[in-house]
Amino acid sequence: MQSYYIRYKCAIFAEKFFQKNYSLINLVLGSARFTKEMQKKLVHAMSLLAVGTVAFDDIETPFGHAEMVVGGAATYITLAASYFAEDLKIVSVIGDDFPQEELEHLKSRNIDLEGLQIKKGEKSFFWAGRYHDNLNERDTLDTQLNVLADFDPILPASYQNTEYLMLGNLTPAIQQKVIERLDTRPKFVALDTMNFWMDTAMESLLEVIGKIDCLIINDEEARQLSGEHSLVKAAATIHKMGPRYLVIKKGEHGALLFEGGKIFFAPALPLAEVFDPTGAGDTFAGGFMGYIANTGDLSFDNMKRAVIYGSAMASFCVEKFSIERLKNLSNKEIKERVAQFVELVNFDAQL
Amino acid sequence: MQSYYIRYKCAIFAEKFFQKNYSLINLVLGSARFTKEMQKKLVHAMSLLAVGTVAFDDIETPFGHAEMVVGGAATYITLAASYFAEDLKIVSVIGDDFPQEELEHLKSRNIDLEGLQIKKGEKSFFWAGRYHDNLNERDTLDTQLNVLADFDPILPASYQNTEYLMLGNLTPAIQQKVIERLDTRPKFVALDTMNFWMDTAMESLLEVIGKIDCLIINDEEARQLSGEHSLVKAAATIHKMGPRYLVIKKGEHGALLFEGGKIFFAPALPLAEVFDPTGAGDTFAGGFMGYIANTGDLSFDNMKRAVIYGSAMASFCVEKFSIERLKNLSNKEIKERVAQFVELVNFDAQL
Numbered sequence: 001m002q003s004y005y006i007r008y009k010c011a012i013f014a015e016k017f018f019q020k021n022y023s024l025i026n027l028v029l030g031s032a033r034f035t036k037e038m039q040k041k042l043v044h045a046m047s048l049l050a051v052g053t054v055a056f057d058d059i060e061t062p063f064g065h066a067e068m069v070v071g072g073a074a075t076y077i078t079l080a081a082s083y084f085a086e087d088l089k090i091v092s093v094i095g096d097d098f099p100q101e102e103l104e105h106l107k108s109r110n111i112d113l114e115g116l117q118i119k120k121g122e123k124s125f126f127w128a129g130r131y132h133d134n135l136n137e138r139d140t141l142d143t144q145l146n147v148l149a150d151f152d153p154i155l156p157a158s159y160q161n162t163e164y165l166m167l168g169n170l171t172p173a174i175q176q177k178v179i180e181r182l183d184t185r186p187k188f189v190a191l192d193t194m195n196f197w198m199d200t201a202m203e204s205l206l207e208v209i210g211k212i213d214c215l216i217i218n219d220e221e222a223r224q225l226s227g228e229h230s231l232v233k234a235a236a237t238i239h240k241m242g243p244r245y246l247v248i249k250k251g252e253h254g255a256l257l258f259e260g261g262k263i264f265f266a267p268a269l270p271l272a273e274v275f276d277p278t279g280a281g282d283t284f285a286g287g288f289m290g291y292i293a294n295t296g297d298l299s300f301d302n303m304k305r306a307v308i309y310g311s312a313m314a315s316f317c318v319e320k321f322s323i324e325r326l327k328n329l330s331n332k333e334i335k336e337r338v339a340q341f342v343e344l345v346n347f348d349a350q351l
Numbered sequence: 352m353q354s355y356y357i358r359y360k361c362a363i364f365a366e367k368f369f370q371k372n373y374s375l376i377n378l379v380l381g382s383a384r385f386t387k388e389m390q391k392k393l394v395h396a397m398s399l400l401a402v403g404t405v406a407f408d409d410i411e412t413p414f415g416h417a418e419m420v421v422g423g424a425a426t427y428i429t430l431a432a433s434y435f436a437e438d439l440k441i442v443s444v445i446g447d448d449f450p451q452e453e454l455e456h457l458k459s460r461n462i463d464l465e466g467l468q469i470k471k472g473e474k475s476f477f478w479a480g481r482y483h484d485n486l487n488e489r490d491t492l493d494t495q496l497n498v499l500a501d502f503d504p505i506l507p508a509s510y511q512n513t514e515y516l517m518l519g520n521l522t523p524a525i526q527q528k529v530i531e532r533l534d535t536r537p538k539f540v541a542l543d544t545m546n547f548w549m550d551t552a553m554e555s556l557l558e559v560i561g562k563i564d565c566l567i568i569n570d571e572e573a574r575q576l577s578g579e580h581s582l583v584k585a586a587a588t589i590h591k592m593g594p595r596y597l598v599i600k601k602g603e604h605g606a607l608l609f610e611g612g613k614i615f616f617a618p619a620l621p622l623a624e625v626f627d628p629t630g631a632g633d634t635f636a637g638g639f640m641g642y643i644a645n646t647g648d649l650s651f652d653n654m655k656r657a658v659i660y661g662s663a664m665a666s667f668c669v670e671k672f673s674i675e676r677l678k679n680l681s682n683k684e685i686k687e688r689v690a691q692f693v694e695l696v697n698f699d700a701q702l
Contacts, residue, residue, distance in 0.1 A: 263621055264698065272584055
């Protein structure tokens with residue numbers, strides 16, 4: 001894989017060169033289109049709809065305490081995806097306690113909030129948690145459903161053309177409603193869920209899982225859902241439930257992608273500092289779906305790249321509290337981070 | 352990395368072709384040497400000395416119970432290494448209760464037992480353990496030091512030319528003695544240890560760690576030894592203790608190789624069935640050291656390959672009880688297993 005790294009170095013250099021010599025190049029090559037392509041970099045226009053919470057978090061880690069900071073699955077998913085896809089939409093609900101400037105920031109990232117309901121006089125969903133020293137475990141200190149208690153996902157007419165759908169972790173019944181309310185089925189539907197729904201709503205969860213293309217869950221959830229300890233066996237069982245693709249997130253141990261008999265493993269980047277893991281899973285899903293929406297390619301080879309881009313975005317997310325690190329990343333930072341993943345697993349087998 | 356897979360396919364084909372057409376090729380190419388090279392395949396003569404237990408295990412897993420089966424670090428290390436290195440030596444001690452046919456089998460794998468002391472009327476080291484259903488945790492049910500209680504590692508004169516030394520998990524003082532008793536320091540010294548020695552003999556452990564080239568431990572041991580939770584920080588701390596190379600084993604989550612600022616990650620092969628994890632760590636170390644002894648190349652790139660070969664050997668080890676799976680592997684099986692590792696992490700970043 002050395003070659004990809006070199007290819008990447010060349011790409012970076014070429015990009016810098018073209019940016020610096022834009023007019024000169026136009027003069028020389030007489031081709032604005034080519035250089036415009038270079039300028040466009042990663043982002044590409046494909047519609048991606050994210051359904052999930054937009055919320056407040058109160059987070060305690062060994063490194064500090066962040067009170068009433070912006071969180072929520074749909075927030076992390078769309079912010080991460082905004083580095084790859086231009087036409088982003090949110091279906092969610094908040095109270096009138098949500099800061100306007102945070103909404104403006106989401107809009108500034110090309111995220112359409114027409115489907116974000118704002119309930120007058122009500123409060124946004126709130127979660128408070130404390131992470132253990134190892135940052136792998138956390139205790140939920142408080143959960144206030146507030147506006148989420150009677151959330152009915154209403155889809156604006158402009159959302160009907162959605163090509164890619166990411167159903168963030170929510171009541172399976174709500175995830176199901178969104179699929180039903182789209183006149184034409186999206187090209188690709190992914191779903192995230194959690195053990196809580198397996199304990200309390202397995203039947204409706206299995207029903208919606210039967211309608212999706214890709215399930216994104218962690219290793220313990222995969223074991224609970226399938227009843228198999230071996231993740232290879234768990235994947236085979238889950239494929240039978242419907243999803244053609246399965247992503248099993250293993251936190252600091254990386255992620256596995258399954259399709260039929262094929263398996264791909266993406267490591268997590270070994271980091272010196274993990275500051276706040278909150279939203280890492282949703283950020284992974286956002287990067288993963290954003291990359292797929294950007295490329296429109298559902299081949300296993302492209303899914304592998306999507307997993308790597310998702311992992312790269314998640315590795316940024318944990319570097320700061322809340323959504324801070326996802327607010328203004330550069331394409332250069334993202335490409336360099338992906339190159340680190342290439343380096344991390346790169347070896348010449350010399351078979 | 353596609354290319355390596357193709358290269359591997361070509362290698363397999365070429366090998367088969369040369370084997371089938373041995374005499375024809377000699378006739379055509381008039382070169383026996385070339386085809387002999389092909390026949391030699393993996394194994395290469397470099398002296399590797401393994402110090403560690405040769406013992407009996409009593410193993411209970413969810414899949415069955417194996418009583419008084421052959422185990423011990425030195426056994427697994429040398430058996431795994433025997434697929435890569437020809438000149439293998441053991442320094443260890445057993446009682447006269449050890450089955451002769453098992454010793455003959457080790458000899459048949461080119462393992463020199465001159466340094467294996469046999470104590471008349473005494474019993475070999477014995478360990479009994481029961482694995483939990485997840486196979487990641489185990490309880491030690493019984494440990495009988497027996498001959499190991501007063502083990503003095505005596506090195507035959509013929510062992511003095513050892514180029515590669517693998518110090519299996521033992522009392523740090525014994526590991527230290529072996530280094531001191533070698534007139535010329537080996538080209539490369541690796542050491543395995545465990546939390547027990549960190550709790551009971553940290554001072555002498557740190558002394559011997561200061562004399563080695565490569566430390567091979569698991570993630571929890573790395574955290575305990577360094578006092579750092581982040582494995583990246585742990586690695587930096589452990590490098591300061593002496594070892595230029597550090598391998599952190601994460602069981603089913605793979606292994607990390609550190610040298611200075613460089614990091615390489617090797618996944619564990621996702622297996623449908625893990626039958627018995629006993630000896631997997633020692634088998635990894637044997638494959639790792641065997642590959643290094645085979646190639647004589649201490650570059651980071653070659654160390655990466657050694658980690659992959661070690662992981663491949665470990666993936667065989669867990670498929671059966673005791674040393675069964677390591678008794679008669681073919682080079683073809685090993686190469687195919689390594690090719691699976693290539694496939695598992697292979698992606699085209701398209702940066």
